[in-house]
Amino acid sequence: MPRPNSTVVIVAGADAGKVAARLDGLANVRAAAGQDDDSARELVAQSHAAYVVHDADPLSGVATAWAGFFDRTDTPGTLEVAVETTLAGLRRGTVQLPDYYVVLDPESLPETEKHWWLGVLAGVSPSRVIPAKPSAGAVADVLSRLPSGRWWPDPPDEWLRGLGRAIPDRVGVPGA
Known part of the structure; x- marks a missing residue:
């Protein structure tokens, strides 16, 4: 799948769908909420707007499995399966990482989820994860x-x- 013409932004966190939907009227923004992965991919592919904003996170399965792994709420192997499924989707082009994640009110998230956004993902690509107020x-x-x-x-x-x-609680800590 070729890179989209638009800058793709995923809104994540509480009320992400409501916030994303309210952005659709802005100039140069095409936004949608409550999309499944296929609909979000189609939205991105068909858009000519400068920004495409939605709440269908292609890494949501990995994020949930990672939190479940460390919170000890998932079955062993769930994280590995989620990672391999995502990697297969990335190779096939059915999964595509966004340009940015805007995380709404990250301080209100459960601890492990907060570490996912501000530790793991921000550690991988610091300028691609941006905290914001939930509006x-x-x-x-x-x-x-x-x-x-x-x-x-x-x-x-x-x-x-x-x-x-x-x-x-060690992600991003020097020497950890």
Whole structure:
């Protein structure tokens, strides 16, 4: 699947769907909420807007499995299966990482989930994960000043397969 023409932004966190839906009327923004992966992929492929914003996170299965692994709520092997499924989708082009994640009110998230966003993902590509207040206005402000920075490591195999060693309260800590 070729890279989209638009900058793709995933809104994540509580009320992500409501916030994303409210952005659709902005100039140069095409937004949708409650999309499944296929619908979100189609939205991105068909858009000619500068920004496509939605809440269908292609890494949601990996994030949930990672949190379950460290919170000891998932069956052993769930994280590995989620990672391999995502890697297969990335190779086939049915999964595509967004340009940015805007995480709404990360301080209100459960601890392990907060470490996923601000530790694991931000550690992999710091300028690609941006915290924001949980409002359409705050996300619109973020869109107007998105930072440049390195893309997600390519290929993603190493960092995704290494998630079992990315301990929540140690991610991003020097020497950890």
